[in-house]
Amino acid sequence: MMMFITKHDDGYLYVVNQYDHSVQAGEVARHWGNESFDQPDYFNSLCLSVEKHDIGWIESDEKVLFNHETGQPVPFLSVNLMQHVDFYGKGYEKVKAEDPYAGLLVGMHWMGLYTSRFGYDPSFTFNIPEDLAPQIDQKIVSMQKEWIDLKMGIWQKSEPRSQFENSLWMNYEILQFMDRLSQYVSMHKPDTTNKLIMGPVRKELSSKGVMVTVQGQGDGTIVVDPYPFGAEEVETTVLIRKIPDKSYPSHADVFKELEEAEVEKVTWKFISPGERDRTTPAAAESVTL
Template sequence: MFITKHDGYLFIVNQYDHSVQAGEVVRHWGNVHFAWPEAFQSLCLAVEKHDIGWIESDSKVVFDPETRQPVPFNRVDLLQHVEFYGKGYEQVAAEDPYAGLLVGMHWIGLYTSRFGYDPSFTFRVPDELVPFMNEKIINTQKGWIDLKMKLWNKKEPRSRFEDQLWMNYEIVQFMDRLSQYVSIHTLDTQNQFILGPVRQTVDSEGVMFTVQGQGDGNVVVDPFPFDSEVETTVHLRKIPDISYGSHEEVYQTMEEAAIERVTWKFIPAK
């Protein structure tokens, strides 16, 4: 869950709702400046389902007995974090191996500074769990070797396949963070995110994006990677920002909270 505090309330967006919203937006990727990626449908599926492993935890609500509040995604226990993403990875891979590979890369990247793509973000691994995580990271990546051999079209250079795969990974990361922007802010925000890099073509250098709210629900994305302005909806619930007596109490409060649909629009710079 994305959980932010505004005006005495906890604003809550479920992980899977966030990924579905990102998946809707990424289907607009591509214009004269940003190439339409190869394996596009698999890329869109990966973005849409990169957090599918969180459905059960979101529905049950992870509760912190110390804060007496629901737990945001970035403070979930590491072993639970691994379990949720691992299940999602396996589920997507069974449906679409290429999409599953991208979800697996997203998952493992969360413990490795996104493979150096975004050193500012990595999930903290407690010292006592470093050996476990090292083994998980290594073994998961070993499993990608056979998968890549099956997905690689032998008529093209292997390096080309890898370059396109990693470009698609860059797009998954960008879309994850872009969706986070509208999931954690209110419509009046003018906060700025710097995201990227993402390549415009498989042979180009990556570019950085400036993402900035205009205070009215419009969000300028510069440079603009989509085929047109993109309207998108965030599903949000609000519950009082208080200490809850039990997991059952916060669960019941969440169940009774109405789902609000907040409309945003991604637009190019003028």
């Protein structure tokens, strides 16, 4: 399985399955939109794309990817590139069959992982070995050619084509933001006060993108500024497992450890700066399933 794996000072690896992260991100995305942030066109398809952007990794859920040199499971940024292409490709096809617009966004998210997210986030791109670069470049080109036909099947002729394209890229921005926001809660403990700046993301179709500050308050509450959600607070749940941070003799050993680990349900809350000033948020809960 593809996983977020983080090390903390308690001697454990904290593990969040990739698809669980995807579903959690999709649940939060459905709260997008308020007086400052417009709910974009094709909103339901956008939310579906956020929810299922990592659905291709379900197939690997019974195979813990294992690094024989370290004796530990493989974190998501260290997955073999061709496995990465294969799993994301299957997910793209699956979502596209359900909802072509959502599939298009998943495809853009996938290709963006090899292209610094098309310039949206120049600090991030998947590590591409030199010998595989031509193959990946060819994949990027062929996928974008495929999207031409996909777009023509979705585009409503009564809608200006420029507006369709502009809205598509706005939805891509929101997908990237929701992915990173979910990564924040998947890779931190509730007592974090770490501050990250994410974006840019647009408030409305014609506006410039704004950067969004995300900062934990030390109790499972996260202040998001500016705040893009409709509810005063958005509660979300992350499913984690903890296994000892050690070198495991074999793939079978680490798989068994993960299978037997209790699943913990960790609750987080996203709030606006104003809500933080008005209230004293309750501490995050940790419940064993």
